[in-house]
Amino acid sequence: MLSKEALKRKYNRGDYTVGGHTIPKFAKAGAPEAREPRFPGATALPTGFADSFAGIAGIDEIITDQQAVTEGVRDWWADTMIAETDHRGQYPETLIVRVSTVAAVQAVMAACNAANVPVTTSAARSNVTGSALPTAGGVVLDVLSLQGVLDFDADSQIITVEPGIFGDVFEQWLQDRGFTAGNWPSSFGISTVGGWVACRGAGQLSTRYGKIEDMVVGLDVVLSDGTLVTTGGSPRAAVGPDLNQVFVGSEGTLGVITSISLRVHRLPDYTKAQAFGFPSFAAGLEACREILQRGANPAVLRLYDELESGVQFDHGETNVLLIADEGNPVMVDAVMTVVAEVCQDAVELDQDAILERWLDTRYLTGKSAEGFKTGAGFVADTLEMVAPWSVLPQVYERVVKAINSVPGTNAGSAHQSHAYVDGACLYFSLRGTVEVDARQGWYDQVWQTVNSVLIEENATISHHHGCGLLRAPYVANSLGTGFRVLKDLKQSLDPKSILNPGKLGL
Incomplete structure (x- = not known):
């Protein structure tokens, strides 16, 4: 039921259709002169740069119209x-280059590197942190047409x-063919496998199957x-560091x-x-910790606070x-026997009704907006973080308090969505209703307030959404002295710093 039947469940993909899938749509940008550009900057493209791609096999389309570019890079970030x-x-002057072969990707990268033109890789654009927005202009390398299954080793x-x-x-x-990847993110039908890997994503059954970094073989x-x-490419290795993990995330x-x-599993x-x-x-949270530390690892282990229990399951x-x-x-x-033992003093609820509602x-x-009155000044977003069990209860209390302390906030809430032996991810919802012109200020303030708490608690600022632009200001503080290693990697692999500038705090 959690695998085969879940494919038949409903989900909202949006309105734009690309290759049979839909991409985010909302209000048009309107007149460009109404406000200052969001990402002002010098023109990144040399004169006639688009012409350098003429005749290259595997380059299917080049989009230069700036309104079409704006619509063609739109994501799900609030x-x-x-x-x-x-x-x-x-955006600064930008063109979209859509490719369908690896050779075309290589040709685009070589040309951009030679001309010092920034490159932002893009696919389905379901990201919620701005990680695929071309803030420096240049080329948006659209790899959505690279959709093939290249090989399947059923024995392995x-x-x-x-x-x-x-x-x-x-x-x-x-x-x-009787298998499953076991990776079921909320964005299941509007996200790509490449996006999962690039942003170090997680599916809703990660306690059983792991996050995407646990699935990548090569x-x-x-x-x-x-x-x-x-x-x-190997099941395990001791030939230096795991280079897969340099690029995952x-x-x-x-x-x-x-x-x-990727490693896959037999269909249950x-x-x-x-x-x-x-x-x-x-x-x-204590029950979740005990279940996992007794050795049980159920596919779904999700805990909702009172606000979300009311909105999601009518159990406020x-x-x-x-x-x-x-x-x-x-x-x-065996797993469910452990669960029953740990939860023997809790109130039993109708698991069929709750599971059905969740599915x-x-x-x-x-x-995150469900249960709240929406309007022009309403803003809703989510924030996922991870920390050890020992501090999770106080992190929950402090973050909800921090959200609610920002003027204009309706309510902060959370659920525990992914759990491990040593800690878990808390997935917070933030909602505010302010004057339309105050939306950006409220949004920036609530994120700054919450991340200040997370850094103070030595929590990790993202569990599976990634960092992009949204968390870029906090990455250095979050990684501490390790941030230097990331910067050195960037300098070594991308000495001209053309790859997705401004993301991950780089």
Whole structure:
């Protein structure tokens, strides 16, 4: 039920259609002269630069009209929506180059490197941090047409795909052959495998299957000068550091990923679920910790605070914990035995109704706004972070308090969405209603306030959305002395700093 049937569940993809999939759409940018450009800067393109791509095989389209560019780079970041509806959606001079071969990717990179032209790699643009926005102008390298399945080793359970393949297409291909990737992000139908890897994403069943970095076996990557390199490819190795992990989560700042080999799993045919109510969020977190540290790892282990329990499940009187697992019956039954022991003092809830509600709504976009009155001055966003169990309860309390302290905030809330033996991800929702002209100020202030708390608590500022532009100001503080290593990697692999400038704080 959590795999085969979930493909049939409803989700909202948006309005633009590309290759049978839809891409974000909202209000037009309006008159460019109404406000200052969002990312002012000098023209990045040499005169006639687009002509240098003429006749190159695998370059399918070049888009130069700036309004078409604005629409062609639009993402799901709340800040993008604020900016465009506030008539600040313009970028420095930019062109979109759509490619369908690896050789074309190499040719574009070589030309841009020679001319010192910035390159921002883009695909489905479901990102919510601005990681694929061309803030420095230049070339947006659209790899969405790289959608092929290149190889499948069923004996080893390894599949190799191109980065532009959409999540639902990828999963359906596997399920038709009796396998699953086990990666089910909320953006399942509007995101690509390459995007998952570039932003170090996570699916909703990560406690069972792991995050995307746990699935990657090997990569092909085009470097800034057009060189193609291959990393990984082995089940395990002791030949220096794991070079796959240099590029997983690099958000296009170190290279352009052109193929990905991933571990997959046999399609499960057995599932079980349980649901409980806890008197406090802290008590629910303690139960999650105990379940995992006793050795159980259910596919779904999600805890909702009272506000979200009310909105999502009509149980606002408690903190709902949903547990579900799939796989080998012996293992699933053992996991659920541990769950029942840990939660024996909690209030049992109708697990079928709660699971059904979760399955029906888990792909819906804009869930953070659910239950609140929307309007022109309403802003909603989500923030996911991760920390050890020992500090999670106080992080929850402090972050919700920080959100609510910003004038104009409606309410902050959270759920625990991904959990591990040593800690978990808390997924916060932030909502505010202010004057239309005050939206940007409220948004910036609430993010700054919350990240100040996270850095003070030594929490990690992102679990699976990545950093992009949204978290760029906080990356150096979050990584501490390790930030120098990231900067040195950038200098070595991209000495002209043309790859996705401004992201990851680089």
